[in-house]
Amino acid sequence: MxxxxxxxxxxxxxxxxxxxxxxxxxxxxxxxxxxxxxxxxxxxxxxxxxxxxxxxxxxxxxxxxxxxxxxxxxxxxxxxxxxxxxxxxxxxxxxxxxxxxxxxxxxxxxxxxxxxxxxxxxxxRFLGAEKDWAAAYKGGGSLLSDDEDLTADMVRYVEEGYRTIKFKVGSDWGKNMERDARRMEKIRAAVGNHIEIAVDANQVWNVEDALKFAEMIRPYHPAWYEEPVHSHDMNAIKELKSRVNMMVGYGESMRNGFAFETYAEKGVDHLMPLVGRMSKMSDLIKIRDLAREKGLRFSSGGTVWINAAFGTLYNENEMLENHEPMTEPIGECLSVKPEEKNGRLYLPDIPGSPVRxxxxxxxxxxxxxxxxxxxxxxxxxxxxxxxxx
Known part of the structure; x- marks a missing residue:
């Protein structure tokens, strides 16, 4: 707290x-x-x-x-x-x-x-931060992008200084796994083995299909596998985790910290609250502390320009999601916002929120x-x- x-x-x-x-x-x-x-x-x-x-x-x-x-x-x-x-x-x-x-x-x-x-x-600083920056990873990767455009975006994210990147999977409403696996292969070849690549399925599959896709991308070493099955189907999540042997992330659909305790109990490895959907901001810190206590990964999504204020309370490995397709047009609505530089967001020294x-x-x-x-x-x-x- x-x-x-x-x-x-x-x-x-x-x-x-x-x-x-x-x-x-x-x-x-x-x-x-x-x-x-x-x-x-x-x-x-x-x-x-x-x-x-x-x-x-x-x-x-x-x-x-x-x-x-x-x-x-x-x-x-x-x-x-x-x-x-x-x-x-x-x-x-x-x-x-x-x-x-x-x-x-x-x-x-x-x-x-x-x-x-x-x-x-x-x-x-009011909330107790001792630094003026927050670590971030960069996500995007529209299913409407062709392989070349997607790969170019991911390479650009790395060139901007991000060491962790993420793209969307679930092509053709989850029916075209071959396309998604091919894109993972191309991105891995383009960015090398030193960059973390995560994939986000947005809950499109059942357990068996999620397991099938996990095996298809395993050779390319995904950093985490985000929301492969329904976010509220706790038994499906538990079954998936008992069989997949891969880091699985959940959280952006939940509104309070209690749900994350259940996620941890069901075996979720990566807790991922979304700041714009939380019912209380201090729950972000409770979830962060739960992840630390359980030895789980933690990150936080949402409007990254505002979320950066809370990201300063996290350590280097507890990152914010900078989801470019959303954050870029939102950022253009602001006269003041954190500076994006080398995989970090540097906050302005102004009273209150870091945005105007x-x-x-x-x-x-x-x-x-x-x-x-x-x-x-x-x-x-x-x-x-x-x-x-």
Whole structure:
């Protein structure tokens, strides 16, 4: 756990929500599940202010307007812990894997940023980091790319300084294993034996097919085999691990730390939470510590520019995923972000989060669809009207 004062008090006074038009990726992109197509999975950004004028902001879904703002823009003063617990239990009937519980995770991040700004510290230093960089690996590898384009991207990642790279498998909805194995062979030949190559199947196979593909790529020494079977089928994961003799990674579909305890019990070797889907930021540290305790590998995915603040709390071998097809267009929405250099992200020395939204650029390029302002009175009126209908 990082060293924060859970009794810090908050009275939230207003919020500003920036809604985005679809943001195109550099080229159409797809994994084994069909996502995410021609556009980055990015809906909007919210800034939330406290009564002292401090602000925290993050990328988010529009759900935060419906699920969080009516609960916090009430004029009440609560501690960090009281706000979190209050909303957590308000969200429980949606389920602890829901979008609503993820919205709470975004509020948690915002409260942490506000506390950091109150002390005029970068978020990572406020959380106890002793360094200003985070180690990373680079992923991409669309199934829409031909072999040559895919291999060229992987070689470029290595030339940029990354020692671990990852690409997508599961061609033709998992039916074309020969293509995926051939691509692994070509990438290994192109980057050499000193580079780690991971593959991500996005849960496309059953146990028998996952085992078959594992044998096809074994000669090329995969660093890990990510989500080959359904992420919630714990018995299938256990069976796979009992038979595969290969490092298997899971975690980006889970919303809280409890699930990772089950993953560890089922034999998962690599715990992989995703920062934008967690219901509480401190769970990242709990999962990291669980991995250390069990001798497992740990990494963290999500929007790497924000995730970098937490990556400073990890060691050299506990990496962030820099998923280029997503992070590149998101990075272009920012006026300030960590510097990507030689397999690391170096954080700026600014109070709060390591990113700043480039509103002027978004307006100029037509990305910013609308801006909505919320106070306690406006939220109350909006949701009263909605309830009447």
């Amino acid at each position: 990082y060293p924060i004062d859970v009794n810090s008090k908050f009275q939230f006074t207003k919020a500003v929500y920036y809604n985005f038009n679809p943001i195109p990726v550099k080229k159409p992109w797809r994994d084994a599940t069909g996502g995410f197509g021609n556009y980055a999975p990015l809906q909007g950004w919210v800034d939330i202010y406290d009564s002292e004028g401090y602000c925290g902001g993050t990328f988010c879904s529009s759900g935060i307007i419906q699920n969080i703002l009516p609960l916090i823009l009430t004029g009440e003063t609560k501690t960090y812990q009281e706000w979190y617990d209050y909303i957590y239990w308000k969200m429980r009937n949606f389920g602890f894997q829901s979008g609503q519980i993820v919205d709470l995770g975004q509020l948690d991040l915002i409260m942490l940023e506000i506390m950091a700004k109150r002390e005029n510290k970068p978020l990572h 939204l480039d509103i002027k650029k978004l307006e100029k390029e037509g990305v910013l669809e609308s801006v909505k302002y919320f106070t306690g009175a406006s939220v109350k009126q909006q949701f009263a009207v909605r309830a009447a209908y």
